[in-house]
Amino acid sequence: MVLAADLLSPNAGLIVWIGITFGILLILLRKFAWGPITSALTTRESTIQDSLDQAKNALAEARAVQADNTRARREAEADAQRIMREARDAAEKLRSEEVEKTRAQLRQMQEQAEADIEREKQNALNMLREEVAHLAVDAAGKILRDTLGAEHQKKIVNDMLGDLSRN
Amino acid sequence: MIRKSFFLPAFCLVLLTMTATVSARAAASGDEELDPIHHSVDGNYMDFSPIGKLELPRIFVTSSADEGLGIDFFLTSTAAVERGGYAATWDTAQGEGRYYEAHLTPPGGGHVLVDMSITRHLVFAWIGMLIVWLLFTHIAKMYKAGIGRETAPRGLLQNMLETLILVIRDDIARPSIGAKSDRYLPYLLTAFFFILTCNLLGLVPFGATATSNLMVTAVLATFTFVLTQVGGTKDYWMHILWPPGVPTFVKPILIPVEILGIFTKPFALAIRLFANMTAGHLVILSLIGLIFSFANLFGDGAGYGVAPVSVAFSLFIYLLELLVSFIQAYVFTMLSALFIGMAVEEHDHGHHVELSPTH
Numbered sequence: 001m002v003l004a005a006d007l008l009s010p011n012a013g014l015i016v017w018i019g020i021t022f023g024i025l026l027i028l029l030r031k032f033a034w035g036p037i038t039s040a041l042t043t044r045e046s047t048i049q050d051s052l053d054q055a056k057n058a059l060a061e062a063r064a065v066q067a068d069n070t071r072a073r074r075e076a077e078a079d080a081q082r083i084m085r086e087a088r089d090a091a092e093k094l095r096s097e098e099v100e101k102t103r104a105q106l107r108q109m110q111e112q113a114e115a116d117i118e119r120e121k122q123n124a125l126n127m128l129r130e131e132v133a134h135l136a137v138d139a140a141g142k143i144l145r146d147t148l149g150a151e152h153q154k155k156i157v158n159d160m161l162g163d164l165s166r167n
Numbered sequence: 168m169i170r171k172s173f174f175l176p177a178f179c180l181v182l183l184t185m186t187a188t189v190s191a192r193a194a195a196s197g198d199e200e201l202d203p204i205h206h207s208v209d210g211n212y213m214d215f216s217p218i219g220k221l222e223l224p225r226i227f228v229t230s231s232a233d234e235g236l237g238i239d240f241f242l243t244s245t246a247a248v249e250r251g252g253y254a255a256t257w258d259t260a261q262g263e264g265r266y267y268e269a270h271l272t273p274p275g276g277g278h279v280l281v282d283m284s285i286t287r288h289l290v291f292a293w294i295g296m297l298i299v300w301l302l303f304t305h306i307a308k309m310y311k312a313g314i315g316r317e318t319a320p321r322g323l324l325q326n327m328l329e330t331l332i333l334v335i336r337d338d339i340a341r342p343s344i345g346a347k348s349d350r351y352l353p354y355l356l357t358a359f360f361f362i363l364t365c366n367l368l369g370l371v372p373f374g375a376t377a378t379s380n381l382m383v384t385a386v387l388a389t390f391t392f393v394l395t396q397v398g399g400t401k402d403y404w405m406h407i408l409w410p411p412g413v414p415t416f417v418k419p420i421l422i423p424v425e426i427l428g429i430f431t432k433p434f435a436l437a438i439r440l441f442a443n444m445t446a447g448h449l450v451i452l453s454l455i456g457l458i459f460s461f462a463n464l465f466g467d468g469a470g471y472g473v474a475p476v477s478v479a480f481s482l483f484i485y486l487l488e489l490l491v492s493f494i495q496a497y498v499f500t501m502l503s504a505l506f507i508g509m510a511v512e513e514h515d516h517g518h519h520v521e522l523s524p525t526h
Binding site: 006007008009010011012013014015016017018019021022023025026028029030032033034035036037038040041043044047 | 204205207208209226281282283284285286288289292293296299300303304306307310311315316317329332333336349352353354356357361377380381382383385386387389390445
């Protein structure tokens with residue numbers, strides 16, 4: 001069929017022309033267009049990527065610094081609390097020691113006083129006993145001198161003294 | 168808004184119908200017939216009908232017994248016949264008298280060895296190349312000046328072209344070719360934009376589609392073919408000449424198939440682009456031709472009657488062609504990248520992709 005053959009008819013001249021001119025176009029565009037364009041695009045992309053990376057790094061750094069600060073603050077707070085607790089404990093201990101010491105001193109003083117009192121009481125008792133014996137002897141002497149003989153008087157006195165010592 | 172959006176296409180349709188019927192009458196008054204194939208094929212003239220036709224220069228490499236090789240240059244076909252003494256013969260009686268549609272043979276018993284004439288498709292291929300060149304050297308200048316490199320791209324042109332460039336680079340070249348994609352990117356970009364521009368030039372009034380010429384698409388496919396074979400790695404040739412992983416008795420069958428495959432791939436590229444670009448134009452011209460056929464068969468009334476339908480349908484096909492222009496440019500580039508990628512790919516030896524499920 002002639003019409004279809006027209007569509008497919010070979011044309012060597014056209015092949016040569018297109019081959020040469022397309023080749024030239026390819027070489028020229030590669031040098032003057034695609035080279036600058038693609039390198040510019042790559043540069044732009046790497047710039048954008050770098051900026052993003054930098055921003056990400058800066059953010060990470062800021063986060064790290066913030067975390068450091070928070071940790072330092074927490075540590076300081078904990079330290080302060082520990083110091084306060086220790087001080088309180090020390091004060092408490094000191095106070096209780098003081099109280100204990102005072103109490104012991106008081107007890108000692110009390111014991112001392114009690115011992116003194118006991119000794120004075122014994123002294124007084126002994127003196128009283130002597131006084132009472134003198135008084136009794138004097139009184140009995142007086143009575144016996146009046147009523148009884150001397151022998152009798154002595155016996156009575158001895159009996160009384162025996163009673164006293166038994167008491 | 169609704170009324171406006173309805174009015175505009177309707178107005179266009181009426182306008183196109185009027186133009187079609189007027190040119191139908193003009194054609195009917197002359198002795199020219201509307202022949203879809205004749206309007207799609209290459210020719211030695213630029214067709215600005217109904218204004219007129221512009222003959223293109225003829226360049227012949229001739230060979231004759233007594234003078235040997237020679238080159239003849241004429242500004243027009245008519246000049247070749249009238250002043251160069253070339254003899255004109257016609258295939259069909261229809262074109263008789265028009266030298267630009269004739270077979271020309273040099274005087275003195277010689278014959279044309281190669282017809283290097285500037286044809287319509289060549290002119291439009293060159294126009295396409297010029298447009299691509301101007302567009303991309305223009306935006307390359309912008310990038311060099313720092314616009315788009317240090318700053319965001321500026322303006323419709325740069326944004327639009329950059330988007331297309333990035334599609335070729337990021338969606339075609341890099342996934343298909345991988346590490347070596349930068350080496351083949353200039354070819355893929357040039358092919359894509361050249362094909363796209365030529366496709367679109369075919370949709371411009373008085374334009375012709377250089378990519379609807381099998382010679383043009385064959386040259387483009389040859390570029391892909393050469394790049395594929397030159398870039399082919401040892402693995403690529405091994406897979407063709409001694410396919411691994413198949414029993415030896417299968418190899419005699421497989422090797423010819425693989426060798427054939429080297430050539431069928433670019434052949435398919437050429438035929439696909441040519442057929443797609445030709446088909447759309449043939450359909451549009453056939454639909455317009457319906458007006459003439461109806462007028463001839465059933466009288467003028469039928470011609471007028473069928474005109475709105477024809478125009479509406481051809482408008483639809485025209486829009487489809489616009490889509491196909493982009494799709495075919497994309498497909499050609501995509502497949503070229505795939506073929507190149509398959510050839511330049513570095514395989515890992517020892518374990519095959521097909522054999523190792525963990526790979």
